[in-house]
Amino acid sequence: MGIIAWILIGLFAGLIAKALTPGKDPGGCLITIVIGIVGGLLGGWLGKVIFGVDSIDGFFSLSTWIAAVAGSVIVLLLYRVVTGGRSR
Numbered sequence: 001m002g003i004i005a006w007i008l009i010g011l012f013a014g015l016i017a018k019a020l021t022p023g024k025d026p027g028g029c030l031i032t033i034v035i036g037i038v039g040g041l042l043g044g045w046l047g048k049v050i051f052g053v054d055s056i057d058g059f060f061s062l063s064t065w066i067a068a069v070a071g072s073v074i075v076l077l078l079y080r081v082v083t084g085g086r087s088r
Contacts, residue, residue, distance in 0.1 A: 009068050010036030017072035023080070035079060036072050040064075043071025 011029075014036030027035070047067045 006037055006040070007033060009040055009064065010034070010038075010072075012036065013040055013065070013068035013072040014076070016069045017076045020069070021073055021076055027079070031079075035075050036068065039070075039072025039075040040068035041071065042075060043067030043069070046071065 010033045014032035014034075017035065017039060018032060044064075044067045047063070
């Protein structure tokens with residue numbers, strides 16, 4: 001996948017993660033993209049380690065999006081814990 005695809009997946013996965021998790025969200029658009037990209041990488045790695053599947057198959061693959069959103073939710077929750085819930 002190209003870098004543009006990773007950024008797009010990151011943006012959308014970060015937005016979906018923010019919509020799925022209740023509460024006030026720190027950061028703006030750039031933080032959302034970073035959370036999504038890191039979450040996508042984390043989700044893909046966890047899918048491979050825990051389930052033994054290649055969860056990063058392609059841009060339109062459902063497993064790619066599920067892994068990216070799940071990882072983004074985890075990263076967003078960790079980010080909230082680290083920042084203490086304060087807005088930047």
